[in-house]
Amino acid sequence: MLFQFAPAIQAGIHAGKYLQVFSNGVPLSIVRDAVSGQFIANAIGVTVNNSPLSPLIAVSNLLMSGAQMYQTQQGFTSVLNGLQTIQTSLGVLQATTALIGVGTVAGVALTAVNLHQTMKLRKEVEQMRLEVKNGFIDLKQALKGQGVEIRQIIEQVAQDIKFEQHRTVLVRAYGVFIQAMSCFCSAMLLQDFNRRNAGIDDVRGMLFAALADYSNPHLLEETCAAGQLRRLECAWAIEQAIVVTYQVQNEVLAVSDRLILLQDKICKDALTVINRCESHDELDFLFPEIIRIKNHDLAVLDSWQNHVDWMRSLPPEASLPSSDLKVLSSADFNSSETHYSTINLAEPPEQLVxxxxxxxxxxxSLRDQLLFLFEPELRREYEFYISEQAGITGYKTLVTSNLQQASDLTVGNLYYYFKNRDESKDETELVSAN
Structure with missing residues (x-):
């Protein structure tokens, strides 16, 4: 994840005139003067693996909202914009479950709401060409160009009794979220500090209630891997809104703690979803989306946490020079130009990979390569197994030190090569013994 700065600022960095601010060894979105230490400018963009930052559920402009809390109005405006992005994402992600359904899902249905199509749907909602009602959109209208089969699947899912039970819960949860957002906006207008904080506390309680519905373990257990991922993505979106309620109260310790917990939860949830994947169709859906979440969404949350932790190290507002306050309050990393830039591609980079x-x-092997991203210990176990089997069969170069340098693709394929070979040998010996 690389922050981009205006050309003049970037030139100053290369010349050693300016220095990018770091927090715990991690680069932040702010530049300071190399001599005076004065804050000079904020980043104007971010790239990940040479592509514009484009998270699926994380809100990129929130990672700089912590810096803006020194200047209340600017910070609150950024936060409200971030919450609007969360609301849009939540509506679209939830709406796609009307095509995915609850149980086994057709491959054509998953293709119709995959990462690429979902990003396009979100853009349609953002530009108000599609309307979210009760947490759902008219998929027949939105996907009218996808063919008759898609319309038939939408109708079949709508008639499914079990999905209707799920839909009722999702509609309720989305309604609570919308009510919470309305109450939040009202609370932020209160001039009395204690009343405002009390109002925000009430909003947080409502968000936790919505989160409980989206995270309902019974409903998640009934859902296929693809549907489960979309429900969990909704839950992660709500979690971000909860973090925001702590941030506007300047509870920086709570913000940092919640962000750590959210990152850990996303990783654990991803492992659960991957392990539930049972078909090529599901893997086709999950692989690009989970890669996007790993490389973009988790990067945003990690950077947000680093920005907040850095803010904790700054002196009180009254002790900062007015020039520094001006830079902090002008932090306005609005990724609207880059956030959806990949949707115009024939396919997202993750799909091509x-x-x-x-x-x-x-x-x-492909499924395990996804697992490696969140469970590096599993890869080490595979490396040990490959090295052990290679020693038995005479492949002298497949030692652990070499395998550690190999790609996930190589390790995954080699593991199953030796595993299948080992199992075939056992079967042959069993037949011979009989």
Whole structure:
């Protein structure tokens, strides 16, 4: 994740005139003068792996909202914009469950609401070409160009009794979220500090109630891997809104703690979803989306946390020079120009990567390559197994030190090569013994 600065500022960084601010060794979105230490400017953009930052559920402009809390009005405006982004994402992600359904889902349905299509739907909602009602959009209208089969699946899902039960819960949860957002806006207008904080506390309680519905373990257990991921993404969006309620109260310790917990939860939830994946169709849906979440969304949350932790190290507002306050209050990393830039591509970069890997691998290996991203210990176990089997069969170069340098694709494929070879040998010996 690399922050981009205006050309003049970037030139100053290269010349050593300016220095990018770091927090715990991590670069932040602010630049200071190399001599005086005075804050000079904020970043104007972010890239990830040479592509514009484009998270699926994380809100990129919130990562700089912590700096703006020195100047109340500017900070609150950024926060409100961030909450609007959360609301848009929540509505679109929830709406796609009307096509995914609860149980086994057709591959064509997953393709119709995959990462690329979901990003396009979100853009449509953002530009008010599609309307979210009770947490759902008219998918027949939104996906009218996808063909008759998609419309038939939407109708079938709508008639499914179990999905209707799920839909009722989702509509209720979305309604509570919308009510919470309305109450939040009202609370922020209160001039009395104690009353405002009490109002925000009430909003947080409502958000936790909505979160309980989205995270309902019974409903999640009934849902296929793809549907489960979308429900969890809704929960992660709500979690961000909860973090915001702490941030506007300047509870920086709570903000940092909640962001750590959210990042950990996303990683654990991702493992759960991947382990539930049972088909190529599901993997086609999950792989690009989870890669996007890993590389973009988690990067945003980590940077947000680092910005907040850095703010804790600054002196009180009254002790800061007016020039520093001006820079902090002008932090306005609005990624609207880059946030949806990938939707105009034929396919997102993650989709292209997945298709390339799929040509060289198979279902089990590909699924495990996803697991490696969140469970590095599993990869180390695979490396040990490969090295052990290679020693037995005479592949002298496949030692642990070499395997540590290999790609996830190589490790996954080698593991199943030796595993299948080992199982075939056991079966042969069993037949011979009989």
């Amino acid at each position: 997945y298709e390339s890997l799929a040509e060289k691998s198979h279902f089990s």
